[in-house]
Amino acid sequence: MNYDYDHKLMAACLRYARRHRGLTASNPSVGTLLVHFGTDGPRIVGRGVTAIGGRPHAERIAIDCAGELAIGSTAYVTLEPCAHHASTPPCAQALIHAGVSRVVTACSDPDERVNGRGHKMLQDAGIVTQTGLFRKNASEDLSGYFSRQLKRRPHVVLKLAVSSDGWLGIKGKEILITGRLARYYGHRMRAETDSILVGRGTVEADDPLLTCRLPGLRNRSPRRFVLDQKGRLPVGSQLVRTACTVPVTLITSWKYVLSNRLYYSGVRTISAEIIEDGLALFEVLEDIAAQGVSSLMVEGGAQVAESFLKADLVDEIALFTSKKSLKEGDIPSPLTQKKISKKFQLRRSLNLGDDRLTQFFRA
Template sequence: MAFDPPRPGDERFMAAAIRLAFRHSGQTGTNPSVATLLVRDDGAGPRIVGRGITALGGRPHAEAAALGEAGDLARGATAYVTLEPCAHHGRTPPCATALVSAGIARVVSAAADPDPRVDGKGHRILLSGGLSVTRGVLRADASSDLSPYLTRHALGRPQITLKTAISADGRIGREGSGQVFITGKIANGQTHLVRSRHDAILVGIGTVKEDDPGLDCRLPGLSDRSPRRIVIDPDLTIDPDMQLVRTARRTPLILVAKGSAEPDKRRALIEAGVEFVACDTVPGSNRVALPELLEDLGAMGLQNILVEGGAAVAASFIEADLVDRLILVRGEIEIGEGGIAAPIALDEAKRRFRQTDRLSLGTDLWFEFERRA
């Protein structure tokens, strides 16, 4: 395939398209949130004549929306697409075909689509339609936003982000003390923003018993972005009076439990709106087998999951090498005697993962890492 090199201005328009795609991030089901900008230059400089983002729920695709907005102005325009256009027929023709039919002259793409139904075929349709195609412009930036989708295709499971708040003396809580507030208002707001960008939040039953958490997104204007809550509870020991159960009709709650556990209680929980996923346990222990669990959650359409603890569950994800992204938030307080050790210390995180960000949020420090390639 003969691709053309990038031209001046390509990065600027692709950066704008990537920002646009971010708007529907986490809200497009099993489809990635992709954006398209249609740009034409009739001699007075480039101007955007069409914009599209993958619609909420995943359809229609961004290309269709941008072509609809541009109408006849699409003819001869350049299309900036954050992901290779799709090549497969569904209820609508493939986006690559739609771009050719609309008379687009040039397509600039960022990330490649690993979906076997696309995987280079989208680019091929464009080239055989006589369009100029440039690929890989700002690929790393686009891939970072598309990483839940790319991870699901590459690894066959949802992308896992582990987030832990750590005290100044390396603890995450205190045995038998309920929830210990380690971080301040700004970092907590940032946590809620991160929650809104995930399909689910997962914790162990130890955390539910100790903290009775809500695990929702409480930012003004974003409360409808609260993801599903998942609790690992193999023996179904959850107290039905816990906040998570009481709010299950408003924000879905999925309990991961053995199929044989507590049949009467299960029935009552189902009546309260709770959903169940059956689990395997690791032979010789009562621990849920995480790779199999993630396979099942992936099959339910979850693309990314935020693991928020507690200590045992976080340690299991790290041990099983299932952490793709790690967020550590270091607060100022010291927990001291009776404190529960963090599942991973900051120094160890810096050795094992690649640091991608560091923010000062009030008096707290927010570190982001990702898996080393």
């Protein structure tokens, strides 16, 4: 057995698992590599990433890919293999039957049907099992799945583009705050999230599509949600006109019934209670999670961003700061580089042309 390659192979496995982020419905996007070690180094004999839609699981795909070569191999898996019978037998059992001799995982699965049982099943079968390699990276990649399992709501990323003087925009005008590269990066983030949410104010001001329009990733647009208490989304808006191709759900007060014109355009609704001056966001998030959504990117505007922060429902912040100043700006950002709560820790920052992206995670 060669333990020297564990870090490299698990890092490769994590990168591979990212391929299907946002595409695996309520299941996490997991990666698996089956590897043999010879005198000339490691050889990958099977690989798998959770299939689009969530099944088959990564382990099953890697085992099928390896065939008999799975015997005696080391399996690298980014999440503990499942231990329960669903529509297919447990992946831990599949690894045992395939003749794998060692299993390395990045983290345990908090699903109450697994939660250590997958690892135990492997150990009981005499398989050398090691866990926790790159746990932090894997937990970050699987944050949506963990959030839905542990908090019963999606992982919430608040994304804002702020001018150098702290404005989000100018009332009544559609303003581009960041440059092309930053906007492309924002589209990449859309491709990796299950869903995106804005307020009615943003739809009225900008008439956004909220899709991913990067070449090759156009089929990876997230589901779109709009906070709109009275269901007044304009029927001619781009969101409504495209609702049959990329789903649009309005979040309204339970007192309002969706108009026939919106319903027949393909728009659907979630109803929620009104508290103080808006919809009860925790309840909204629970309902969104119940539809199998694990990650949600909140793309503004100002009032919505403020409400999510006030309700303490933000897990991650993606702040795009432009060098440009908006002298006549009149929509202040609730966040700037210098105005971030201590609850959040800086994780990484990146220059994108003239703009800077800083990402913060809840400590």
